[in-house]
Amino acid sequence: MTTPARILVVEDEQDIADVLLDYLRHAGYAPEHAADGRTALQALTAPQPPDLTLLDVMLPGIDGLEVLRQARRHTDNPIVVITARVEEVDRLIGLELGADDYICKPFSPREVVARVKAVLRRRAPLAQAAAQAELAYGALVLDEAQLQATLHGTLVALTPREWHLLRTLLAHPRSVLSRAQLLQHAYPDSPQEPNERAVDSHIKNLRRKLRSADPAGHDWIRSVYGVGFAFDPPAAPQDAQD
Known part of the structure; x- marks a missing residue:
């Protein structure tokens, strides 16, 4: 039996987090939640980081961009950024921070699940490269x-x-x-x-x-x-x- 992918939802608004967690759970994933940047960074720098992270930019404590920057020193697992700052997309995706994809607010939970599936599907051949x-x-x-x-x-x-x-x-x-x-x-x-x-x-x-x-x-x-x-x-x- 295949172990479901662990998806970390980093979102400080509990209502939004609950919706995403519910949709991801029904899609067959194993979702986890972090409500602030410090908790998210601890999860991303752990010996076994989540398989994919949905990372909101606006977070208390450490903001999402700093979480992304620091996390990339420890893991290359996919990180999908959720942002309302459309003008920052170039920086998030194209330059030094290393996001794998982005989702702009407001979003549909179904769109988020579709993006998660797409990113993990693109990632699958890399996992098979172990041999x-x-x-x-x-x-x-x-x-x-x-x-x-x-x-x-x-x-x-x-x-x-x-x-x-x-x-x-x-x-x-x-x-x-x-x-x-x-x-x-x-x-x-x-x-x-x-x-x-x-x-x-x-x-x-x-x-x-x-x-x-x-x-x-x-x-x-x-x-x-x-x-x-x-x-x-x-x-x-x-x-x-x-």
């Missing part, structure tokens, strides 16, 4: 199952978007990929069409994180002006002698 081999280039290793990266044995904390971008670049070492090509891989099934600023922001973060984890401070990603970016690993010792 796949790791993708590696020298000291840099990407774990397909966990969406994690290690450099010289040190875990590099990446958001899911950053991980997918890095995987695409690593699969084509020293080949220059355009922003349009990278967008296709980093934003599959995105609820809106992201722009190239999103790629630039992720690449900036990726370069900084990889450089910080490299004892030699090597810049693993090269910018090609007017074209795009390339994965540029350090030359092996034998290459340097040739």
